[in-house]
Amino acid sequence: MSTTDISSLLTRAQEISADAERVTRAHLRKVTLPVAAGAPAQVLGLITLDNGEDHTKPNTFGPRSLLELNTAIDAALADDEITALGVTGKPFILAAGADLTSIAGGGPDAVRVVAELGHAVFRKLGDGGKPSFGFINGLALGGGLEVALHCDYRTVMDSAPALGLPEVMLGLVPGWGGAYLVPNLVGAENAVKLIIENPLNNGRTVSGKAAFKLGLADACFSGADFLEQSLLWAAPVLSGETTVERAEVDRGAAWDEAVARGRAIAEARTGGASPAAALAVDLIAAAKDRTRDEGFAAENDALEAMSRTPELLASLYAFDLVQKRAKRPAGAPDRTLARPVTKVGIVGAGLMASQLALLFVRRLEVPVVLNDLDQERVDKGVAYVHAEIDKLLAKGRIGQDKANRHKALVSGTVDKASEFADADFVIEAVFEDMGVKKSVFAEVEKVVSPDCILATNTSSLSITEMASELTHPERVVGFHFFNPVAVMPLLEIVRGEQTSDTALATAFATGKALKKTTILVQDSPSFIVNRLLGRFMSDVSRIVDEGTPVQVVDGAFAGVTPMSPFTLIALVGPAIALHNTETLAGAFPDRFYVSPALERVVAARKAAYFAPDGTLDPEVEALLEQPAEPVVLDAAEVRTRVLKGLADEARIMLDEGVVAAAEDLDLAMITGAGFSFWNGGLTMLLEREGLGKFH
Template sequence: MTDSQTEAALPGEVVTHARVRLVELPHQAGTMALITLDNDRDHTRPSTFGPAGLASLDAAVDQIVATPGIVAVGVTGKPFIFAVGADLSGIQHVRTREQALEIAQLGHNVFRRFGELDIPTFAFVNGAAIGGGFELPLHCTYRTVSSGAAALSLPEVFLGLIPGWGGAWLLPNLIGPADAMQVILTNAMSMNRQLKPAEGRKLGIFDAMFEPADFLEQSLEWASKVLTGEITITRKDPERGLWDTVIGFARSTLDARTHGAFTSPYAALDLIAAAKTATRDEGFAAEDEALADLVMGDELRASLYAFDLVQKRAKSPAGAPDRSLARTVTKVGVVGAGLMASQLALLFAKRLQVPVVMTDLDQDRIDKGLDFVRSELEQQVAKGRLSPDKANRLRALITGSTSKAGFADASFVIEAVFENMAVKQQVFAELEAVVADTCVIASNTSSLSLA
């Protein structure tokens, strides 16, 4: 990636530095080059991988390769944090599929080096490891995890992506397709459920688990015993005879749950299916192509927008008007019934406790949007986050229609349609003919100027 492309992809990147120090291992096991990932912020700003951070990690590996006498490479993170994956804050600046493809390839090119060096590599997962921060250890020869690691996951499908820096090929080839789908699909689609360290150890993702207090010391001790042969790690090749059967069952389950409404789960499933026979190069190349497609799609941007709206903007709204000017909202309209629209409808129902009406071009789209709302509420009931009674009340508040006439008495209407100016102008014209003069009409656009 060129300098200009890097700047366009992630302006203002908080760079995660890969700092190398040489450590003499116990039991005369030799010298390890230990990389620490650190963005020089505290734990409230986790380390991420943007282009500059990946370049730093790549340079660290170059430094190690050029240093004689190294018997192993280790990688760990700053206190409480290993790494939390790609820096998604600059996704809105990725304008072309070519840029997205280059970012995908850059991550692969750097991470795969940990699985292709002439000496063993060790990931010491001392804290949160999410997304690319979970994938980097998968490239390593051996992995330890802290029992206090608070967040371990591959949440990409939850966001509208796929594990795109090796995870969709490496994980099923490490623990088999069924368990890999639990991590990549089931957990991600269950409101981004996190793995507990003991679960990861039981699945075979991690080779050893140690207490947080002396995690690094214990990990180095363990690594030295692996290098001297005192400890032997044996891994069985996943059973491939039932691979296709497992994939077929998962596809049927996915169809029943999503009705094909979302792209990313199917893309992830296809990659896991292909991992049965694909070479490392083929698997990584397929991830690159899938990631490039999804980065340019609406699912990711809808998820990031909703996350930003709920998690960031709501906590510190900028330019909020005086509260005395506020009007009571008695009904909300949402134009569209896709992923973003459905997320917004559920958000408004939860926060405002008022009726919400979604509209779309045909009943099939409406049904898919309502199915998403129902599925999300059912999951929250199953996790104990909502009572069945509260979920039923919220579900009753959200309805759908193919007509905008239901917006006549709405206090607030927001469009969540295709990012095309002509389409949005047509929607606004149709809304102005229906809604009251006091209704606020809003847009969810992230790239078009509507001024």
């Protein structure tokens, strides 16, 4: 790109820069590298990206931030004393990519300008005439990874928690070099994993250590002195003492096979509903033969094209929910009402309870006591937590001191009175039966202090009824996690009719400390996610029972739901799916349907409808009785009918005041059920399909 072209881009970027942008500054300083006696001096111009915020607000790139970086790079290139460039970030964060909020407001023209500007600025690192290093010292997503990819060499911190190119999840494509540079650096197979497969798997990322193994970085270092080690490594690279060797990329049949796999993944996960996924595969395919200029130009065209799609608008809406609404839950009481939690009791020591214990001890770092009916169960629960902590230690995610401390904080007891008396927060995670849960709370209330909050992890039962026979029902609150607890971000906080603001505020404060996305829900059957999924599964089961083949129904929702309905049943278990439907049918018999076929599957103790090879289990097929006059729908008809049911249920839930607004339904389905960003969760999709107005 010519100097004139860059100057024009810089001018246009200044014109579209938004006041809302959280500007990431690029601080340039000179670092003298150690060299052998008599060797010429090596001075590295180190650019540190820092938006001046704490670790919860990572560096991002909007127009003004790109201008900042451009100025720093130009200054380093113009300084004759500087012999090489390096880019790193503030502690534990390189950058989280583009500032989507500040860019999208300008429409497709602004997206085009920022796409071209990002390429122009970043490629100065590789084309500026001086060797460059990307020191990936922590989180690096999207443009945050791409800025390092433009450097000649890269190091990465082994404990960096998240590296990746998540753009496809957002209805975009890697647009600052990633779609071209990654396949040409680490091969098409790894590019498909990073650009297609991981983003479509709920935005999965890779660790620093894994990124090094993939070939994204040339060296991997650990510890607080990561930058110092990286600089010491850079010195012999510059002097020629260390030669960086990279695996040769296979440009033969393996490339084409990887692209074919990428297309299959994109189609299976999106059903063609996300144009970004298909376009990203095209970019990887074409990167095999394109020049760098051609590859970058294609990325610019792709980003501009995606900026005109409804999927991007839905993605930006979803992104805003996760970034902003999730941090300020609608309807949450004044946080100053929250009581401190210095000890946690957990009733139950099964898998769910043990997962809760692990989460509480890791996030709150307070004593956590598991309780169950006999010592064997208690010991098994504590052993599970200790084993999981040992796994984290083995993976290098925590140190030995922290592992020892966390293990020491977890204990078990069969005697509630002896260990729960000084607990501030007790949560039950026992069998999903109202009688059992009432009995548990009655026992707990006798031994805890008057100020102790009682929380229930129920997925569907009434908080109000559960608390109705207690002396202090006002301290009972719903605290519903999703499985697996460590992975799923959502925590539904449910207010019973008598739940106090103090109990609610404590629940929200605790949820925040646990690093969960919290949403306030009014007490109603199955709350948000399980109610909507219950309606989904109810309508799906009815369609199957009426005569449409399971295979047709199961394949009708690619691009709508993160997994097919009968995969979902296998994940949660047919018995749990049946229980949820029974609860909802009991409350709303006019809308929810209990499938006789599902009852037979549960009675037969079948764990799934499909065999491991993807075919319908013959034993399950025998349980699916054909009606005398079957009604057979095609996939499109199945999809439309079920979406109409979801639109109906969503509208009823809003009218009932289950949540404050449609935004909470969408936030819940994104963070609790993995619904896609490009659909905007649920209600944006329903609006796009003409099935109602929710906003």
